[in-house]
Amino acid sequence: MPSLSGLGLAAAGFVISAAFVVSSGAVEVFIDATRGSIQKIPIAIFPFQEGLSLIGQAPLEVLKADLRRSLLFDVADLEKLGIKAGGSSAPDDESRRRAGEAGWAVQVWGAIQPRGEDAVMEGTLYDYTRKEEVGNKRYVGSPDVVRQMAHRFADELAFHFTGEQGIARSRIAYVSEKGRGKELFVMDYDGYNPRQVTFDEFLNLAPSWSPDKQHLAFVTYRAGKDPEIHELDLVTGRRRAIVALPGLNITPDWAPSGDELAFTTTKDGNAEVYKVDKAGKRFERLTNHWAADLAPTWSPTGREIAFTSDRGGTPQIYLMSADGTNLHPLTYKDRHGTYNTAAAWSPKGNWIAYVCRDDRRMLKLCVISPDGQQSRQLTTGSSNDESPSWSADGRHVAFSSARNGKRDIYMINVDGTGLERLTANATFNDDPAWSLP
């Protein structure tokens, strides 16, 4: 239930913090929904006027799901409140008053109409406390991008109240089995609109997004050859090799700057972590040990890298500066278990997710703070959970799991709630990589 006395107060608080974030240019400040220190914003979404028949794309449902998933909003159940407005017209004063009196001061309504070949979606944000419209948005596009319009509107709402970009426009790249091969696919963050982007009929693995969302780096095998790291330009369709050193070239991770990648190669005889500029020309070795060092992940500042090493006898997570200095363990065998790999640093910086193993030897997801002070198991159950990848807001983790029989992509909130399955096709899906919005 909404417990804020009015939108004015709630919005003021958010606006102040948002203004601070924007003006300081820092990304360190963020809303941590897991602490419960920030209350969700109560919001009433009145039914949209629909002048288009939209199969499977109802913008109202897309918008509501986005707002719930954002963890920033508490979406009113208007039916439960007995409020039946909108649908054929904008909500009347009486409906807005009843919702407002019940505590839902932030109110949204919209309409979707045809315009020639296009669809036009309009959305209105209304502040009941001030009894005035805050603003409107109008989106125009082909009828098959109505979901994208609703995602965009959801992110506008998140941005208005928090100064954050929202995650509803983000996408997830993943690996899907096709025959004997594995190909890369890209889908919306809610599992809709899957598109196949490689057609090699062999093995493609481990996608990583460039920060501008234009490029995917990934591992590609060709028959009888060592795996290489390639880059696919999703705008031009052009593909090129970035790393083709002798040995295994695996686990690319794009730096937050977009100028370089960290990766693993075994060209020196065993696995070491390297950096390379995006042209694939200038290599820099970061680790130097007879044990295996692999699977680097950048901190959001680009100043540190977490990776996996078995130099202590079992695979554990280590940290180092992005130039290879200050190397030290983050997880320990006696405290965190004998098998910790596949680290993924949250874009908010406060958590590192990784694959751990429970006492039944099942792979699970765990999270640990970069100072090592806090850690806990994130997923439970009797299946192998793998390949964690964070949403841009640092509040969700996408991963793969075989918990329902076959391997699929799931997402979960960082507090362990909100488990949601994103893929539900006939094949195996794995290795999710979550883009920025």
Added chain:
Amino acid sequence: MLSVEGKSFYWIGVAGLVGMLAMGGCSKKSVVATTSGTEVAPPKVEAKPAAKADTGPSGGGPLGGFSKSPKDEAVKSPPMMVAKADQAEIDARRALEAAQKQLADIYFAYDKWALTTEGKKNLTQSADALKQVSNVKLLIEGHCDERGSREYNLVLGEKRAKEAERFLLGLGIRNTVSVTSYGKERPVCSEHEEACYWKNRRAHLILEGAK
């Protein structure tokens, strides 16, 4: 690799065609089945000199039509050049296949890349076979079961392949060896139980050109 297969396919194809023609032309008279066994009489080609020497590539000249007083018509097999077998190539291929058959997969303990006693024994046998074909390149693939994480398994698979490589080189094989790893991406068995896991924790030895 392709050209070897292509050639041998051509050779087999031609041999088969010749065999079929021989059967079609002579089988009724030349193969005699008896109750005590099977006697195969050598095909006799009774080629008498033809009255007219007009036998072309089709082996009998133009048809003459029916006659109440037919003349002798010479009939013989159409000419058919046969590519002679490249015995050296056949021998090499047979040696390769025989050697490949000797190269058993070796298996590893959970999370481990050290060779087991059984693995060393199998590799020792493989080394003997490899020495028979020391000019052929060897690829060692490392594989893992599904219980390790995807990326660590890629490295673990390579460690397994390299252990096998080191042991084989120590036994004095002179083949050019390369190693690779598929982690857990190419399992031979997909059930979620140890009966399956152990089969996937393997190093697989492949001679270049072998199937």
